[in-house]
Amino acid sequence: MAESWLRLPGAGPAEEAAPESGLEEPDALDDSLTSLQWLQEFSILSANPHGYHQVPGSVAPGSPLAADPACLGPPHTPGKPTSSSTSRSAPPGMQAPPPDDVDYATNPHVKPPYSYATLICMAMQASKATKITLSAIYKWITDNFCYFRHADPTWQNSIRHNLSLNKCFIKVPREKDEPGKGGFWRIDPQYAERLLSGAFKKRRLPPVHIHPAFVRQASQEPSTASWARPLTVNTEAQQLLREFEEATGEVGWASGEGRPGHKRKQPLPKRVAKVPRPPSTLLLTQEEQGELEPLKGNFDWEAIFTLDGELGSLEGLELSPPLSPASHGDVDLTVHGHHIDCPATWGPPVEQAADSLDFDETFLATSFLQHPWDESGSGCLPPEPLFEAGDATLAADLQDWTSVGAFL
DNA sequence: AGGTGTTTACCTTACG
């Protein structure tokens, strides 16, 4: 199993390859491990019980926002998403097992059970661009999760906090002549390294937080409420997404850095700026509006993991030339009854592994998602087993990956 | 001024 997972296609995503579809695949990878499509499917279904695909651009009218049930329900002020600190800290009675049938796209009362890191990743996935702006992330989240449309804007602070703190995310500075505020963000391919190092850790699953109002409402309202609509997301998909989240939410990877957990009252004299990432050769500036795609079938992980040459240099890496787009192909998968298109273009980000096989947990998670299960086989593959592969195997695979540096 | 980005502090919960 580890093998199949590790056996990465020697294909590297060609960033420019079919930006439109995002489904192009280099080679027919192990079909099964190619796609996060399930995630998309999941999102599509969960966020859109009616099955229609929303496109941020086209969202205006068709977006959940347009038909925001929150406006229909009784006055409810999510205000602060959670009582105190986190969604997990809700008092007894406010929490409930993650409902299988919650329509997060339209239900303003239930906070999505995903960490902010996951949400950010999802937004990035939904984006066809290699990078995404903060505002685009906001937009995607609000477009796809009704809860955040009504929640206190402090969640945006958390998003920013996450972007800055989570090593998964790389800030891509805006070009000098590029108009607009702030920079762009992308997933740091480096995180992939840590995955193979066995850093994968299992984490708790975030419970779903339900506002008291919602609870009350639930006990009164029948199945007519939006939140009570039949769920279109299967539990397995949810579970997978959770696993993804478990692996992606990585904060404080900062090696060696003192854990922030330790409270320090003494403010540091002067803030040490985060190691500046060299300006990247921006590919193209896309309209933020067009950057995102709702959770629909066109994930472009390749784009997400694509590194700009500068980034590569930043990491002190030598990047291989991009693979030919011609090598892309489509892979069809049927997962749990859902037919999905697998973007085989996606290839594991490869660090020249010179200094380590230290792959990022997030990468593992995403990779895992790319190959969440073996339909014909034993079903879902837990991430752990993936590490059982011998070093030799890993090394070999790494080599393949390295050759795939194409994604850069 | 407002958005963006960074950092620190602190809280809550889950896990070993």
Place this chain on the structure above:
DNA sequence: CGTAAGGTAAACACCT
């Protein structure tokens, strides 16, 4: 119980 992780709040700096 200690720690890790995620979330929240807030201060502050920078930039448009």
